[in-house]
Amino acid sequence: xxxxxxxxxxxxxxxxxxxxxxxxxxxxxxxxxxxxxxxxxxxxxxxxxxxxxxxxxxxxxxxxxxxxxxxxxxxxxxxxxxxxxxxxxxxxxxxxxxxxxxxxxxxxxxxxxxxxxxxxxxxxxxxxxxxxxxxxxxxxxxxxxxxxxxxxxxxxxxxxxxxxxxxxxxxxxxxxxxxxxxxxxxxxxxxxxxxxxxxxxxxxxxxxxxxxxxxxxxxxxxxxxxxxxxxxxxxxxxxxxxxxxxxxxxxxxxxxxxxxxxxxxxxxxxxxxxxxxxxxxxxxxxxxxxxxxxxxxxxxxxxxxxxxxxxxxxxx
Amino acid sequence: xxxxxxxxxxxxxxxxxxxxxxxxxxxxxxxxxxxxxxxxxxxxxxxxxxxxxxxxxxxxxxxxxxxxxxxxxxxxxxxxxxxxxxxxxxxxxxxxxxxxxxxxxxxxxxxxxxxxxxxxxxxxxxxxxxxxxxxxxxxxxxxxxxxxxxxxxxxxxxxxxxxxxxxxxxxxxxxxxxxxxxxxxxxxxxxxxxxxxxxxxxxxxxxxxxxxxxxxxxxxxxxxxxxxxxxxxxxxxxxxxxxxxxxxxxxxxxxxxxxxxxxxxxxxxxxxxxxxxxxxxxxxxxxxxxxxxxxxxxxxxxxxxxxxxxxxxxxxxxxxxxx
Numbered sequence: 001x002x003x004x005x006x007x008x009x010x011x012x013x014x015x016x017x018x019x020x021x022x023x024x025x026x027x028x029x030x031x032x033x034x035x036x037x038x039x040x041x042x043x044x045x046x047x048x049x050x051x052x053x054x055x056x057x058x059x060x061x062x063x064x065x066x067x068x069x070x071x072x073x074x075x076x077x078x079x080x081x082x083x084x085x086x087x088x089x090x091x092x093x094x095x096x097x098x099x100x101x102x103x104x105x106x107x108x109x110x111x112x113x114x115x116x117x118x119x120x121x122x123x124x125x126x127x128x129x130x131x132x133x134x135x136x137x138x139x140x141x142x143x144x145x146x147x148x149x150x151x152x153x154x155x156x157x158x159x160x161x162x163x164x165x166x167x168x169x170x171x172x173x174x175x176x177x178x179x180x181x182x183x184x185x186x187x188x189x190x191x192x193x194x195x196x197x198x199x200x201x202x203x204x205x206x207x208x209x210x211x212x213x214x215x216x217x218x219x220x221x222x223x224x225x226x227x228x229x230x231x232x233x234x235x236x237x238x239x240x241x242x243x244x245x246x247x248x249x250x251x252x253x254x255x256x257x258x259x260x261x262x263x264x265x266x267x268x269x270x271x272x273x274x275x276x277x278x279x280x281x282x283x284x285x286x287x288x289x290x291x292x293x294x295x296x297x298x299x300x301x302x303x304x305x306x307x308x309x310x311x312x313x314x315x316x
Numbered sequence: 317x318x319x320x321x322x323x324x325x326x327x328x329x330x331x332x333x334x335x336x337x338x339x340x341x342x343x344x345x346x347x348x349x350x351x352x353x354x355x356x357x358x359x360x361x362x363x364x365x366x367x368x369x370x371x372x373x374x375x376x377x378x379x380x381x382x383x384x385x386x387x388x389x390x391x392x393x394x395x396x397x398x399x400x401x402x403x404x405x406x407x408x409x410x411x412x413x414x415x416x417x418x419x420x421x422x423x424x425x426x427x428x429x430x431x432x433x434x435x436x437x438x439x440x441x442x443x444x445x446x447x448x449x450x451x452x453x454x455x456x457x458x459x460x461x462x463x464x465x466x467x468x469x470x471x472x473x474x475x476x477x478x479x480x481x482x483x484x485x486x487x488x489x490x491x492x493x494x495x496x497x498x499x500x501x502x503x504x505x506x507x508x509x510x511x512x513x514x515x516x517x518x519x520x521x522x523x524x525x526x527x528x529x530x531x532x533x534x535x536x537x538x539x540x541x542x543x544x545x546x547x548x549x550x551x552x553x554x555x556x557x558x559x560x561x562x563x564x565x566x567x568x569x570x571x572x573x574x575x576x577x578x579x580x581x582x583x584x585x586x587x588x589x590x591x592x593x594x595x596x597x598x599x600x601x602x603x604x605x606x607x608x609x610x611x612x613x614x615x616x617x618x619x620x621x622x623x624x625x626x627x628x629x630x631x632x633x634x635x636x637x638x639x
Contacts, residue, residue, distance in 0.1 A: 059388065090421070091420070091421065091423055092419065092420045092421035092423060093421030093422070093423075094421065095418060095419055095420070095421045096419045096420050096421060099419050099420060100420065100423075101416075101420035101423040101424065101426060102423065102424075103387075103423055103424025103425075103426060104424055108384070108387040108388070109387070109416050109419070109420050109423075109426075110420075111412070112411065112419075113407050113411065116380075116407055116408070116411070116412065118380070119374075119376050119377050119379070119380020119381050119383070119384065119408060120380055120381070120383050120384035120387065120412065121384060122377055122380065122381040122384060123380060123381035123382060123383055123384020123385035123386070123387070123388070123392070124384040124385065124387065124388045125384075126343070126369070126381050126384065126385045126390075127384070127385040127388035127389060127390045128388070129366065130341055130366050130367060130385075130390060131390075149376065150376050150380065150407075153372065153374035153376045153377045154376075154377060154380070156372050156374070156377075157371065157372050157374065157377040157381065160372055161369070312422075313417060313418045313421055313422040314417065314418045314458060314459055315417075315459070315461075315483050316417060316422075316425075316426075316427035316428070316429075316482035316483050
């Protein structure tokens with residue numbers, strides 16, 4: 001079912017907020033204020049079409065890339081940026097950096113190992129099944145992660161146990177600068193679903209409404225106790241692997257994908273259908289910019305942890 | 317008092333805890349149909365297939381799903397069968413279970429109440445990948461608790477404590493098993509409290525699991541030769557009851573640590589170092605170590621015997637501290 005105009009505006013606003021957050025974080029990496037790294041998801045915000053449909057009591061496991069998981073679930077950009085700056089006020093009290101959990105919003109943490117979150121998603125879904133609820137787990141991963149045994153073992157287990165997992169593969173075609181044919185046997189990751197007896201669907205990941213439609217079906221299936229599904233979102237990373245990495249991909253290819261920028265496409269469609277006006281577009285962008293500037297100030301003004309904080313939080 | 321095997325004692329612990337708390341469940345390979353003496357024998361009949369969850373052949377899934385379920389509020393018991401197999405799930409056990417709470421700054425009061433059951437030990441002609449006792453590997457890694465019960469009594473009491481702990485516990489039992497008295501009434505054994513298996517005045521020996529059995533035999537042999545050995549079983553390595561060990565060394569002046577794991581960077585090295593830091597002036601001889609001399613465990617019984625600790629090797633190590 002197509003989202004209502006109000007839902008479409010909400011979705012568009014999330015996409016813009018996510019992008020402005022990422023631009024803000026990227027600049028803070030370049031300036032050195034973020035002592036670690038940030039792996040940008042700019043260009044892949046179409047995934048919000050799936051994330052946006054989760055209920056507050058659902059769960060999300062996310063990849064190493066992008067802010068849209070947090071923004072889409074309602075995490076606070078102030079606490080996200082504070083964490084990236086290594087501040088005590090951050091989500092992980094300065095101990096995690098990009099490894100962020102927001103349990104209040106069903107985001108259970110970030111695996112440092114690529115694909116390490118897949119078996120965890122199986123476990124969260126197991127908990128749902130044992131309790132007897134109708135929540136779902138959305139587990140996002142990249143096409144490179146489809147190489148990992150953790151991914152395959154987990155897809156098999158989710159299918160065997162009939163678990164409410166929605167596997168969402170963001171296929172951006174590259175592992176760093178290495179193109180997918182060099183590391184993946186099939187070019188449609190959705191084909192892997194056949195091996196685990198679940199539906200698999202290829203979706204234009206830069207068409208947020210198409211993502212929305214496909215995810216709606218997969219989520220409904222999971223909620224109804226009909227087991228896992230695999231969605232593959234074809235997309236493209238518009239930034240280098242990391243904010244300070246060298247990008248060796250073909251510039252012509254990048255230009256072609258930029259024309260398919262999911263935010264730009266959605267904006268055009270919304271303006272054409274009368275849901276969005278030029279004035280509202282500007283207002284949404286300005287509000288997002290102001291929000292992220294406030295978040296940045298909060299992060300900058302926050303204190304670093306005390307050395308003694310390093311000795312806390314290991315055991316419950 | 318009735319006599320139970322270690323598996324029967326653990327079975328009772330799981331049954332009692334699962335009755336007490338609906339958030340406890342077990343996941344592992346081949347949990348049913350039951351084939352006899354195992355920790356999960358007969359549990360599916362009482363608790364059903366959802367809570368006695370038979371897993372695909374993937375330690376990654378068994379351990380990793382336990383982590384996920386714990387994050388979502390359950391108390392999983394992950395039956396990994398052999399420690400050798402659990403190497404397939406080291407990312408899940410060492411990094412996810414052990415480090416996630418810390419790495420995420422205890423966000424949302426995050427806790428990871430998981431028990432990872434692992435069988436350890438050689439002396440069964442099973443070869444290098446079915447005989448390991450990697451206690452030090454887990455002790456080396458932050459964030460885990462480690463229980464190494466010797467007797468069925470301890471196995472039951474420690475397992476009940478492990479299930480109720482809000483932290484991940486790696487729970488090692490020796491594949492040779494044991495049998496011994498277990499009371500009918502409910503009891504728990506706290507972590508971090510060593511048991512003095514045998515009181516003695518001449519030398520202190522620290523050992524866990526089957527090494528306690530071997531050490532008690534060595535102590536008995538030495539008793540006939542006028543050597544009075546104190547045998548301490550820490551029961552949990554993390555937390556470690558170092559005070560009881562140090563107190564004993566103050567009394568005896570001599571320390572030998574027996575460990576079935578490889579010697580290098582091992583349990584004996586760690587306990588020896590901690591004792592030297594705290595009680596160096598009390599030591600009247602170098603700390604002795606009896607452990608696997610850094611070799612894969614071979615199959616043929618004479619070779620296996622050459623590599624693993626034995627009563628004779630333990631006796632010799634104790635004697636060396638007395639000369």
